[in-house]
Amino acid sequence: MRDVAVIGVGMTSFGELWRTPLRSLWAEAAIAALGDAGVDRVDLVTIGCMSSGLFTGQEHLASLLADELGMAGVPAARVESACASGGLAVRAGFAEIAAGLAEVVLVTGVEKMTDVDGADATYALGTAADAEWEGFHGVTFPGLYAMLARVHMQRFGTTREQLARVAVKNHANGLLNRHAQYHLKVSVADVLESTLVADPLRLLDCSPVTDGAAALVLTTVERARELAAGKPVVRITGSGLATDTVSLANRGDLAELGAVRLAGERAYAMAGRTPDDIHLAEVHDCFTIAEIMATEALGFFAAGDGGPAVEKGLTDLGGRIPVNTSGGLKSKGHPVGATGVAQVIEIVSQLRGDAGQRQVEGARVGMAQNMGGSGGSSVVHILEVV
Amino acid sequence: MRDVAVIGVGMTSFGELWRTPLRSLWAEAAIAALGDAGVDRVDLVTIGCMSSGLFTGQEHLASLLADELGMAGVPAARVESACASGGLAVRAGFAEIAAGLAEVVLVTGVEKMTDVDGADATYALGTAADAEWEGFHGVTFPGLYAMLARVHMQRFGTTREQLARVAVKNHANGLLNRHAQYHLKVSVADVLESTLVADPLRLLDCSPVTDGAAALVLTTVERARELAAGKPVVRITGSGLATDTVSLANRGDLAELGAVRLAGERAYAMAGRTPDDIHLAEVHDCFTIAEIMATEALGFFAAGDGGPAVEKGLTDLGGRIPVNTSGGLKSKGHPVGATGVAQVIEIVSQLRGDAGQRQVEGARVGMAQNMGGSGGSSVVHILEVV
Numbered sequence: 001m002r003d004v005a006v007i008g009v010g011m012t013s014f015g016e017l018w019r020t021p022l023r024s025l026w027a028e029a030a031i032a033a034l035g036d037a038g039v040d041r042v043d044l045v046t047i048g049c050m051s052s053g054l055f056t057g058q059e060h061l062a063s064l065l066a067d068e069l070g071m072a073g074v075p076a077a078r079v080e081s082a083c084a085s086g087g088l089a090v091r092a093g094f095a096e097i098a099a100g101l102a103e104v105v106l107v108t109g110v111e112k113m114t115d116v117d118g119a120d121a122t123y124a125l126g127t128a129a130d131a132e133w134e135g136f137h138g139v140t141f142p143g144l145y146a147m148l149a150r151v152h153m154q155r156f157g158t159t160r161e162q163l164a165r166v167a168v169k170n171h172a173n174g175l176l177n178r179h180a181q182y183h184l185k186v187s188v189a190d191v192l193e194s195t196l197v198a199d200p201l202r203l204l205d206c207s208p209v210t211d212g213a214a215a216l217v218l219t220t221v222e223r224a225r226e227l228a229a230g231k232p233v234v235r236i237t238g239s240g241l242a243t244d245t246v247s248l249a250n251r252g253d254l255a256e257l258g259a260v261r262l263a264g265e266r267a268y269a270m271a272g273r274t275p276d277d278i279h280l281a282e283v284h285d286c287f288t289i290a291e292i293m294a295t296e297a298l299g300f301f302a303a304g305d306g307g308p309a310v311e312k313g314l315t316d317l318g319g320r321i322p323v324n325t326s327g328g329l330k331s332k333g334h335p336v337g338a339t340g341v342a343q344v345i346e347i348v349s350q351l352r353g354d355a356g357q358r359q360v361e362g363a364r365v366g367m368a369q370n371m372g373g374s375g376g377s378s379v380v381h382i383l384e385v386v
Numbered sequence: 387m388r389d390v391a392v393i394g395v396g397m398t399s400f401g402e403l404w405r406t407p408l409r410s411l412w413a414e415a416a417i418a419a420l421g422d423a424g425v426d427r428v429d430l431v432t433i434g435c436m437s438s439g440l441f442t443g444q445e446h447l448a449s450l451l452a453d454e455l456g457m458a459g460v461p462a463a464r465v466e467s468a469c470a471s472g473g474l475a476v477r478a479g480f481a482e483i484a485a486g487l488a489e490v491v492l493v494t495g496v497e498k499m500t501d502v503d504g505a506d507a508t509y510a511l512g513t514a515a516d517a518e519w520e521g522f523h524g525v526t527f528p529g530l531y532a533m534l535a536r537v538h539m540q541r542f543g544t545t546r547e548q549l550a551r552v553a554v555k556n557h558a559n560g561l562l563n564r565h566a567q568y569h570l571k572v573s574v575a576d577v578l579e580s581t582l583v584a585d586p587l588r589l590l591d592c593s594p595v596t597d598g599a600a601a602l603v604l605t606t607v608e609r610a611r612e613l614a615a616g617k618p619v620v621r622i623t624g625s626g627l628a629t630d631t632v633s634l635a636n637r638g639d640l641a642e643l644g645a646v647r648l649a650g651e652r653a654y655a656m657a658g659r660t661p662d663d664i665h666l667a668e669v670h671d672c673f674t675i676a677e678i679m680a681t682e683a684l685g686f687f688a689a690g691d692g693g694p695a696v697e698k699g700l701t702d703l704g705g706r707i708p709v710n711t712s713g714g715l716k717s718k719g720h721p722v723g724a725t726g727v728a729q730v731i732e733i734v735s736q737l738r739g740d741a742g743q744r745q746v747e748g749a750r751v752g753m754a755q756n757m758g759g760s761g762g763s764s765v766v767h768i769l770e771v772v
Contacts, residue, residue: 001485001486044627050445053437053440053510053513054439054445057513057517057521058516058517058518058521059436059437059440059466059513059514060468060513060514060515060632060758060762060763062467062474062629062762062763063467063629063630063631063632063645063758063762063763064516066629067629067630067632067633067762071629072630072636072644073628073644073645073648074629075627075628075649076627077467077474077478077627078465078466079463079464079465079466079478080445080446080447080448080464080465081448081449081462081464082445082449088463092463092465092478092481095478095481095485095487096481098486098487099387099482100387100484101387101481101625123443127439127443127445129446130444130450131442131443131444132407135443241430241461241462241463242459242460242461243448243449243452243453243457243458243460243462244449244453244458244459245449245453245458246449246450247453259449259459262459263461372446372449373449376446376448376449376450376453377446377448
């Protein structure tokens with residue numbers, strides 16, 4: 001298996017980008033990543049996108065997007081695992097280079113969710129749940145995550161204020177990220193006074209509906225060293241993928257995200273790392289409770305300690321393990337197919353020392369954790385300066 | 387790069403299976419393939435599906451289907467490239483084993499297209515074309531392929547009767563396949579008298595709307611030899627992937643399927659084979675013209691000779707290079723995400739000598755060619771007895 005490195009990153013600003021169609025968002029991110037990498041030819045394009053069919057009436061993105069970039073002919077593949085589609089696109093590109101099937105891969109993620117002709121976002125996102133056993137009965141994702149939150153609060157004593165602290169931290173980080181959808185300082189009181197969406201979750205516990213695209217260029221570590229010209233080379237040392245039951249009704253324990261734990265264990269094993277080795281992480285904070293549960297499932301904190309940890313500032317910028325320095329899904333925005341790729345971009349920027357005001361000093365090992373549905377699938381990558 | 391073999395195959399019958407939901411179709415095929423392989427544990431599941439979102443309101447099949455088989459936890463990934471989604475699922479599984487990321491992969495394809503709550507098939511399939519520049523203006527796939535047929539007839543003198551001969555041949559083959567949707571002998575006159583759909587294409591030039599699922603089990607050639615117990619080992623020796631412009635308006639030459647040619651060239655190069663080495667092929671005959679153009683793009687016949695070849699019986703069972711011995715999409719049916727996997731099943735069955743009445747004597751090298759949209763993407767695999 002060949003070693004794989006990230007040699008270029010690029011993304012659009014995230015937000016409600018009403019005037020920009022899916023293909024233009026995608027091309028902007030792709031061109032930025034190719035420019036950053038200094039390459040103009042790729043062997044493969046991977047595309048993470050959850051539901052361009054439902055949102056915009058357009059499937060077959062492999063062909064559409066290769067064509068949009070004037071690359072018709074190049075092999076291209078779309079992958080989907082709901083909101084973990086971006087992470088899956090990273091994995092697909094990683095596998096092709098590791099196998100020796102490709103030398104240079106353009107890994108991308110995109111979602112166009114606002115100002116679309118197709119399904120509304122709540123319906124389209126709801127198709128990541130079990131359509132027959134959850135969606136049909138009217139439950140949508142705020143409701144599913146509210147149930148997870150209730151179980152976590154009951155089991156571990158996680159508090160409403162601890163949930164709010166996730167939003168406060170991530171919005172503070174997002175203020176430092178020019179690509180973020182919101183540049184908005186929020187307080188614990190702001191969260192607690194925001195509109196109730198699905199008890200106990202309020203509006204400021206929820207990530208937004210977002211348009212955006214993100215892209216990476218991957219190649220072998222060997223070639224990355226040739227192209228690096230003295231800059232740090234960032235290698236993907238671990239890649240883990242896992243599923244869990246799609247519906248909460250089938251799940252053994254609602255207080256744990258099993259797919260995140262398994263995907264993390266697989267990534268740690270491949271990289272030869274433990275949670276203590278990770279200097280910073282981007283985790284899938286689609287709702288505030290999700291960040292707390294993810295930090296536990298990844299082993300940064302024991303079960304039940306995720307809430308107190310955020311309250312104590314352990315996951316703040318400057319804390320023991322900074323989490324979601326980019327602002328996370330909560331503040332940076334959540335164009336679902338792009339999210340997993342954008343998480344890796346944040347880690348690469350930090351490891352290169354390019355993160356500006358939100359730079360984590362001395363960061364050499366980082367993790368990106370992407371998740372689909374209510375934890376039905378997860379993809380975890382570990383990246384390191386080599 | 388490790389060598390990859392197919393050790394198990396399984397599929398549902400194809401047809402209008404009104405009482406069977408997507409997840410049950412999928413599980414039937416998956417269990418059959420695992421039983422055929424004699425394994426009960428896999429490292430990865432890949433799923434080719436074009437548009438479960440539009441057809442059935444269900445995305446996130448990775449989680450849904452792993453769970454359906456009681457395998458929650460196992461890594462799973464859905465891939466999509468319109469009607470080439472099944473071929474792409476084969477490629478994704480191939481890459482993971484080649485890289486050493488997985489030892490045993492369950493490769494699957496599925497589509498539920500009839501008796502669904504979601505979009506009608508014509509709309510959903512139309513999302514494989516350019517939604518803004520083709521679909522919006524009302525053109526659907528029979529119309530797009532009719533344009534390709536007109537150009538081919540004008541350029542090369544391909545006749546209406548030659549198109550009909552494709553349907554006659556494939557329906558004759560389908561009579562010998564118990565999994566086929568139609569067991570229906572048709573004559574040239576039947577085709578020429580069938581309802582006009584999009585001039586020059588008539589109803590019997592078109593593949594049907596179908597429910598179905600298909601599955602393979604892949605592992606290393608080394609492990610396959612251990613499990614074979616004297617049976618032939620079928621190796622995937624070539625895998626090629628390519629795109630072309632998504633819209634016909636952008637395409638340089640409408641008389642050639644460029645993505646098929648490129649994907650074929652890449653598969654031939656990997657396998658160290660030429661068209662003369664191929665003993666039989668399954669090609670993507672979504673419309674009769676598509677089979678003629680595919681046999682030219684793959685180099686079995688020179689440009690313009692595909693029509694005369696089918697007329698002379700060169701692609702018949704018993705001909706120089708039998709094409710679509712399974713009945714093809716035309717007679718076997720076309721559950722779009724499953725098709726690319728089912729094509730590989732036919733080749734494996736032939737190479738194992740398990741094809742019964744439609745067995746091609748002495749078949750040792752076969753090809754499966756899957757296609758998305760109006761040739762916007764294609765995936766080609768070469769399989770050999772080793």
